[in-house]
Amino acid sequence: MAPALxxxxxxxxxxxxxxxxxxxxxxxxxxxxLLIVAVGGLWGLAPDGYAVAPAFADQMEAFHDSRWADLFALHYTLDQPPLAELTVELVFLSVLAFLVATTVFTAAGTDPTVDRTRDPGSRRLQLLAVASCLGFAALIAGALLGAGLHLTDRLESIAALFGRESARAGAAALLAWAALTGAVVAGILEGTDETMKPTDPVAGVVAGLLLVLPGWVVGIVFALPLWMRFVFDTSRPIPYLHWQSLVGLVGFALVFGICYALARRATRALVCSEPTWTSIPVR
Known part of the structure; x- marks a missing residue:
């Protein structure tokens, strides 16, 4: 079963x-x-009510186990394998979907006659847009990197760095790293708006490379062999020139930079439009 969240x-x-x-x-x-969020969440959770129902629990459980439960936000489908087995992935995707839905709803309810360069509500909308674009780009880039690692049977090696052995643990660690790295890249782009525009794919790629290349030198070439030596008593040469990881990191930077810039270009029209003539007071 999928988590209640x-x-x-x-x-x-x-x-x-x-x-x-x-x-x-x-x-x-x-x-x-907020009421819409609460009602929608309870709507999606409703088929699980049999677990706490004081009466008719058997009938409610039978409904929960039938395809009719899909009328409640695809509840039945989410509880079936293989989706139900992808707990971490489902949580990540559902959070991303919620960020996107929140951004769309907020953008739809924004008054286009308001000067969005000064409106505090617009700043909140921009933060939502950045978070949504970040999640989208990190998911795409992380998934592609994870697919490459899975095809080369290296996901387990990522999990092994933290004392785990499963590919799912490696995928979870990879997605967390992708989100964290993407947040830093997005921060660079948003913080240097005049120099590196967040809507420019080239700037996105450059910002990604500026982060992952030094990160490879510090993290893989020097820190990784020290970690393996002191934590797992495994010998690795210093410097540890692992070229496959460099290729993967460069690929991540390329995909993330392009996806983030294109997503920001699509959302910026909603949150950063110039004030229209109707926002100018008539004297």
């Missing part, structure tokens, strides 16, 4: 996306965004 976030994300068109027209919908 996954069902909650999937339900909340779906309801937010469905309510986004209404948020453009109705202030009541925009004000009720």
């Amino acid at each position: 996954v069902h909650f976030l999937v339900g909340a994300s779906i309801l937010l996306l469905l309510a986004a068109p209404l948020a453009r027209r109705y202030e009541a919908v925009r004000r009720g965004r």
